[in-house]
Amino acid sequence: MPSLRNQSRDLLSSKNATMTNPRLVVLELLIKENRPLTIDQVLKLSKGKLAQSTLYRVIGDLRDFGLITEFTTPENTMVIELNSDESKHHHHIFCQKCGSITDIELNQELETALESEVAKIEKYQSISIVSHSLELFGTCNNCTQLG
Known part of the structure; x- marks a missing residue:
């Protein structure tokens, strides 16, 4: 099985998206966790690799590429999850x-x-x-x- 980094690179390549470290970090977390994540969970799991403002920008990019879906919980918390061909x-x-x-x-x-x-x-x-x-x-x- 390809590494998380390679899987993330493949996803970005499939959308002709520029590979940036923040995009790769978010995709790696979503692949590894294999579940919907809140913004706070992504920030915590990234262990300081992402600033909150960067994360929101990356979420917008990944959503626009069709790689993630975002939704809001009943408590009005934003959640993101990975889209995949198998989804x-x-x-x-x-x-x-x-x-x-x-x-x-x-x-x-x-x-x-x-x-x-x-x-x-x-x-x-x-x-x-x-x-x-x-x-x-x-x-x-x-x-x-x-x-």
């Missing part, structure tokens, strides 16, 4: 105690039904919907076990 449309479960975010995929029948409802809403509300997400809230197993 499928998915949704999230948010733990209301610790703030963890888990990716979930709906079965195809439910996803198709949801897309059908979105199409109806689009028609009846005269709006062009570009995407949808289903957010589930609860308490993760770790928090449940801690009581």
